[in-house]
Amino acid sequence: MKGTHIGEFEELVLLTVGILYDDAYGLAITDEIEERTGRSVTVSSVHKALMRMEQKGFLRSHMGGATEERGGRNKRLFTITNSGKEALREARTMRNELWDAIPKVVWDIKMS
Amino acid sequence: MCKLPKHQPEPPKLATRFLRWYCRAELVDEVEGDLYELFQRRVDDQGLWKAETLYWLNVLMFLHPDYIRKRNHYPTNHTAMLKSYFTIAFRNLTKRKLYAGINILGLSIGLTSCLLIFLYIHHELSYDTMHTKADRIYRVAMKWNVADQQIDATLTPPPLAETAVEEFPEVVNAARICHFLSTMNIRYGETAIIEEQVLLADSTFFDVFSFPLVAGDPATALVKPNTAVITETTARKYFGNVPALGKTLLVGDGQVPHEVTGVVKDLPANVHFHFSMLRSMASLEFASSDDWFEHGFITYLLLREGASSQSLEAKFSGLVEKYVGPVIPQYFGVSLETFIQQGNQYGYFLQPLLDIHLHSNLDQELEPNGDITYVYVLAIIAFFIILLACINFMNLATARSANRAKEVGVRKTLGSLRSSLVGQFMTESVVLSFIATCLAVLGTNLLLPSFGNIAGKEISGELFVQSWFLLGLLGFTLLVGILAGSYPAFYLSSFGPVEVLKGKLTRGTKSRGIRNILVVFQFFASITLVICTLLVYQQLEYAQAKNLGLDKENVMIMKGAQSLSESQQAAFKQDLINQSQVVNASISYDIPPGSMARTIFKKNTAEKGGTLHVYEVDYDFLATMQIELLEGRNFSRSFSTDTAAILLNESAVKKLGPGNLLNEEIVHTGSGKTYQVVGIVKDFNYESLRHEIQPMALMLTNQGTYLSARINSDDVSATVAQIESLWEKHAPAQPFQYTFMDDNYEALFRAEQRLGKVFSIFTGLAIVVACLGLLGLATFMAEQRTKEIGIRKVMGASATNIIILLSGDFTKLVILAFVIAIPVAYYLMQWWLEGFAYRTNISLWVFVLAGVGALLIAWLTVSWQSIKAALANPIDSLKTE
Numbered sequence: 001m002k003g004t005h006i007g008e009f010e011e012l013v014l015l016t017v018g019i020l021y022d023d024a025y026g027l028a029i030t031d032e033i034e035e036r037t038g039r040s041v042t043v044s045s046v047h048k049a050l051m052r053m054e055q056k057g058f059l060r061s062h063m064g065g066a067t068e069e070r071g072g073r074n075k076r077l078f079t080i081t082n083s084g085k086e087a088l089r090e091a092r093t094m095r096n097e098l099w100d101a102i103p104k105v106v107w108d109i110k111m112s
Numbered sequence: 113m114c115k116l117p118k119h120q121p122e123p124p125k126l127a128t129r130f131l132r133w134y135c136r137a138e139l140v141d142e143v144e145g146d147l148y149e150l151f152q153r154r155v156d157d158q159g160l161w162k163a164e165t166l167y168w169l170n171v172l173m174f175l176h177p178d179y180i181r182k183r184n185h186y187p188t189n190h191t192a193m194l195k196s197y198f199t200i201a202f203r204n205l206t207k208r209k210l211y212a213g214i215n216i217l218g219l220s221i222g223l224t225s226c227l228l229i230f231l232y233i234h235h236e237l238s239y240d241t242m243h244t245k246a247d248r249i250y251r252v253a254m255k256w257n258v259a260d261q262q263i264d265a266t267l268t269p270p271p272l273a274e275t276a277v278e279e280f281p282e283v284v285n286a287a288r289i290c291h292f293l294s295t296m297n298i299r300y301g302e303t304a305i306i307e308e309q310v311l312l313a314d315s316t317f318f319d320v321f322s323f324p325l326v327a328g329d330p331a332t333a334l335v336k337p338n339t340a341v342i343t344e345t346t347a348r349k350y351f352g353n354v355p356a357l358g359k360t361l362l363v364g365d366g367q368v369p370h371e372v373t374g375v376v377k378d379l380p381a382n383v384h385f386h387f388s389m390l391r392s393m394a395s396l397e398f399a400s401s402d403d404w405f406e407h408g409f410i411t412y413l414l415l416r417e418g419a420s421s422q423s424l425e426a427k428f429s430g431l432v433e434k435y436v437g438p439v440i441p442q443y444f445g446v447s448l449e450t451f452i453q454q455g456n457q458y459g460y461f462l463q464p465l466l467d468i469h470l471h472s473n474l475d476q477e478l479e480p481n482g483d484i485t486y487v488y489v490l491a492i493i494a495f496f497i498i499l500l501a502c503i504n505f506m507n508l509a510t511a512r513s514a515n516r517a518k519e520v521g522v523r524k525t526l527g528s529l530r531s532s533l534v535g536q537f538m539t540e541s542v543v544l545s546f547i548a549t550c551l552a553v554l555g556t557n558l559l560l561p562s563f564g565n566i567a568g569k570e571i572s573g574e575l576f577v578q579s580w581f582l583l584g585l586l587g588f589t590l591l592v593g594i595l596a597g598s599y600p601a602f603y604l605s606s607f608g609p610v611e612v613l614k615g616k617l618t619r620g621t622k623s624r625g626i627r628n629i630l631v632v633f634q635f636f637a638s639i640t641l642v643i644c645t646l647l648v649y650q651q652l653e654y655a656q657a658k659n660l661g662l663d664k665e666n667v668m669i670m671k672g673a674q675s676l677s678e679s680q681q682a683a684f685k686q687d688l689i690n691q692s693q694v695v696n697a698s699i700s701y702d703i704p705p706g707s708m709a710r711t712i713f714k715k716n717t718a719e720k721g722g723t724l725h726v727y728e729v730d731y732d733f734l735a736t737m738q739i740e741l742l743e744g745r746n747f748s749r750s751f752s753t754d755t756a757a758i759l760l761n762e763s764a765v766k767k768l769g770p771g772n773l774l775n776e777e778i779v780h781t782g783s784g785k786t787y788q789v790v791g792i793v794k795d796f797n798y799e800s801l802r803h804e805i806q807p808m809a810l811m812l813t814n815q816g817t818y819l820s821a822r823i824n825s826d827d828v829s830a831t832v833a834q835i836e837s838l839w840e841k842h843a844p845a846q847p848f849q850y851t852f853m854d855d856n857y858e859a860l861f862r863a864e865q866r867l868g869k870v871f872s873i874f875t876g877l878a879i880v881v882a883c884l885g886l887l888g889l890a891t892f893m894a895e896q897r898t899k900e901i902g903i904r905k906v907m908g909a910s911a912t913n914i915i916i917l918l919s920g921d922f923t924k925l926v927i928l929a930f931v932i933a934i935p936v937a938y939y940l941m942q943w944w945l946e947g948f949a950y951r952t953n954i955s956l957w958v959f960v961l962a963g964v965g966a967l968l969i970a971w972l973t974v975s976w977q978s979i980k981a982a983l984a985n986p987i988d989s990l991k992t993e
Contacts (some may be wrong), residue, residue, distance in 0.1 A: 027146040043146050044173040051139075051178055063142075069152060071120075073145030 058084030223552035239469035279679030328374025463641035504885035509600030521612035541597025587735030661796030746792030914982035
């Protein structure tokens, strides 16, 4: 469990990498998260999360093409590794389990 | 990396270079790319400036250990070196505790003084900045010169505000304040309180000023007659925790019901006028008067953004011509043109709101203002104190240089660079100054409340939590540390290693000349401050003890008599006089010190008249105040014609002269009424001694607002209680309120008294700082001359001889400092005293006292070390080596 544990923000980043599939690099991920969740995130925190997860082996990266709009700098493009997928799945399962463990009565009370 | 197209804006180069410098090589490209993309997008969305700022922010946010390049390819290790600087600095400081202690104490006292003064000055400069439109608000003031009397006053005619809005495109809005009769008796149910600072204000008041309302609508609060806006404190006094809005207060002696239409947040200390209640201007009939020669309102104009106040001011002469012109003949009997040709002047000028507190001192100010001169004086004192502290620092460090010369020599031979030696010494001084700053911040916070008390200001320490202030303080600390450490750092590091190690360097004497100059300077500054402080006190004492022309002791003054009818007042006065402890009593509309009314009289036969202050008083006024009658007679009941009698003071006789005016007739130019001069009284001071006694006329009245009683009693509080019971009998509806005349006179000098106290505190501190330096130097000298003293003692010198020997050097320096200080202090005080019409002489004893005092303090400081050295057993000092 411990090795595959990911934090909430890391999970968000990891999922976004998945969504963007073949154009997942720092700024694009930041934009996507901002758009989808409406929360404001900084490039640097996304970068740091990406770096951490690459070290943990959840992500793999390669240098992508330099474009005009980046002033000729390269992009680092990320893809999810199998263990990354595993970690996401793990997180989801854990969540589901926790959801299921909530007694029905809680929901009833809430609804009345 | 390919070449970039030229037309695109580039992110700040410095930021990019910084990023490339610290960022790990393998990460630089992608980070830079992302930030570049972000930057380009932001340029389009948010503009270049914002994009650049955010770019910088982003670059800084990547400063994270994961991103920072590991640098280990050079053997030099900056952080380790810095660590060594600190280690050695701490060792040096703890090794020489007295030296470090003196330095830290001196600096922290200096810094504390500076911080206190800074907060004070900051407070003074912050007046009225709370108003969001402050920079566009101007006050209109009146300037006139009639019959050679120059009057600059805050008061302007009632229609001025409205006319200005109508006629001048620059003026967006205007609001008037009326502050006559601002002390009022206010009732709500059982609660009856005499409120001071009850002002009248136009309905536009809250459009111009930004006092926030906690209840009520600022736009409509002051529109209807007999409505009022009160402060939270006032509301609490009458209504407790019940909402005040909509409640009705009974205002004034007529108990006019006023509806509370607004509650304003309590006013901060730093605004140039305060109020407990604002009544709507519509409550005052006089407010809608269109008389251009009735001055009673303070007018504030709100200018359009970007409008020039100068061009507006220039248009005022047209206004005067158009509106005041037609009224002039009514008062002066001549047309405006002739009036001006006769050398008179009448006009308006503008004062920026932000300048009022420190730059304005007109007649009828709403509150006594501050004075920019005192701000400068305090700033200079602060500068001197910090300079003294820095000098101490340099002095002690150079004095110590002898002890550290060897260290420098050894370090240099071992290959230490001069820059690293400078770094070492600088670190030491910065560490010291940092410790001192921490202590000073602590000390300032502790002392602030009592300092505020003395200065008569509510100064808050909230600046201490603001980042700009803390950053500034940190910068200042570094600056002081570097400045104070610079001389020793460069001086010590300049030692040649060979000479030092050979012992050729004569110990510490090389820098003696500079040290002496610095000591002289310190004592010069301290002695000058002492002399100035003594003279400020001397002037205050003189002012208070000066023969005022009346006897201000034992006169009790009761306000609020206007609520009684004429016959009630007379009965009350009679009751007062019947008391055995009451020598005499009087009813009057005016009471010294102070004077509101001024009007123009002229001799029956004369062309031109003069402006006279007017006191309306009863038959017993002269006797109660013990004002001396020089010629003629007092008002008397045996002359029924005395309703048209008038008394003049000597200055008035001079003004209206030439010749003796006794029994002559003078004419009130406004009404044309004639008065006969029945007596001439001695000049008596009814204003601060800053001004010369102005011409005054005393006119007869049978009623008034003040009841005054001269009492003669050993038990003042019993007499007061007795009079209070009389008051309750005659005026049960009115709260009893009294003052003593001597207190009122003292209040005139409160600003000067506070200045005197503030002065003496900082003077004391300056002396302490200077003495700390002297103590350090004396310690060092005694240490240096241990052997010499030992030998002298062995040869038969007595302890006294040794003490004289050691103190002699300093004595010469202090005397030299004293000699330089005399003319400087003399000149400074001459300048200050010129501001007073009645001033003390600068007497010799002040200088002698300051000089002798400084010398004694210096001796006392040095003596401890001298005596220690003189009493030491010579064997101890000689057996080493």
